[in-house]
Amino acid sequence: MALSRIWSAFIIIALFSAGYKLFFVKGNEQILGSMVTGKSGDTIKISRLDSAAIPLSVWHQTDSGKLVTNGNVQVRRASGNQVQTIRIQSADGIIETCLTAVNLCLRLIGFLALFMGFLSIAEKAGGIRFLSRLIGPFFSKIFPEVPRNHPAMGHMMMNFSANLLGLDNAATPFGIKAMESLQELNPRKETASNAQIMFLCLHASGLTLIPVSIIALRSAAKAENPMDIFIPCLIATFVATIAAMLIVSIKQKINVFQPVILAWVLGISALIAALVVYIRSLGTEEVQVFSTSLSSGIILLIFLLIIGAGIYKKIDVFDAFISGAKGGFETAVRIIPYLVGMLVAISLLRTSGTFDSLIQGMKGLFAWMGTDTRFVDGLPTALVKPFSGGAARGMMVDTMKTYGADSFAGRLSCILQGSSDTTFYVIAVYFGAISVKDTRYSVGAMLLADLVGILTSILLAYLFFG
Secondary structure, eight states, X not given: OHHHHHHHHHXXXXXXXXXXXXHHSTTOTTHHHHHHTOOTTOEEEEEEEEGGGSOXXXXXXXXXXXXXXXXTEEEEEOSTTEEEEEEEOOSOOHHHHHHHHHHHHHHHHHHHHHHHHHHHHHHHHTHHHHHHHHHHHHHHHHSTTSOTXXXXXXXXXXXXXXXXXXXXXXXHHHHHHHHHHHHHTOSSTTBOOHHHHHHHHHHHTTOOSOOHHHHHHHHHTTOSSGGGGHHHHHHHHHXXXXXXXHHHHHHHTXXXXXXXXXXXXXXXXXXXXXXXXXXXXXXXXXXXXXXXXXXXXXXXXXXXXXXXXXXXXXXXXXXXXXXXXXXXXXXXXXXXXXXXXHHHHHHHHHHTTHHHHHHHHHHHHHHHTTOOOGGGGGHHHHHHTTTXXXXXXXXXXXXXXXXXXXXXXXXXXXXXXXXXXXXHHHHHHHHHHTTOOBOTTHHHHHHHHHHHXXXXXXXXXXXXXX
């Protein structure tokens, strides 16, 4: 029910925002067309205005006085004192978004089939139960409703491990399998269980050891030291993960001060600290090589161990693989309606200009309060991230392009990109895969953890970069 209300609110707010701009704000005559049929990258003519009417914030970058840009807005000098303002559409309209949602699911089919096939072999060979016994003492404390050694423990562990290594494509099949395992224990099939909410909140916090893609994009943007955001990113995402665990634990009345929980949290903290020390001794290219080798090596090692265990247990490994892979195809098809609905609502919010209005309003508010407003320029990444990882990545690149890779806003946008996961995408895909309609308080808990990550990122940006 909560997700239904949020989805409805997104659409209503977007339509009211578009209506207001259409009737009361000059230069938005094309807004309805861009919301329905527009494509990302389309050029939208806004109007011809007197140069004095263009805000100073638009004129802060010039190219011989002929072209002025600010984010996705471009101003070309026309005749006399008149200028022509155009906007580059940064999001697809409804029609293109529907196609995007289906294409996303089609691309997922291969990964889901592959990893669910290997998971099927691992289950029949006893590997998942072995992993469940290994992680059982810790998981039994934060997932008290899941029996010890239940296969869901192993599936969740594999999902968290893939996330840690930045293997998004591998994490999704493991996560869906974990949700399916937890659904077997759920007495109310259309309502999210406590264990499912805890799992998804921890997953959505996006704990990743090395933000390789962010470092690579900073390098492409010619940052002086592309790795300077590594430690802030790691700290921010770790704090967000701990916050997610605490928020859900308080709601579910779980005692997080139990010795087993403290030992695991402190142990993981020590491993992260050791990794930070080692990574700081490497150069940018060495970090990328190390991360790629580690991630790829572990995936290939998992495949080798699964096949080896299957042969040792004398099971028909290929037949087991095919059996699991079929489930991957069915799951990908099942999540299409959920993904289409969520992505369309997000598209309407973006193409209606709601996000831009929110950013400008926040900037005006903090300026009125007399506080530093530099952080507001980096916030678009944080505001878009819960809805779309690709859009947030685009916002991050756009921020670095507009303000500079080594600017405060550019660095902050990178930290924000690495501090959380795509909350609403996760909800649509994971709950959609098991047909859960009542998500209870999961959305609120995830967004609250995201807020903790955002505030931590801002504080770390000021601490590390002034």
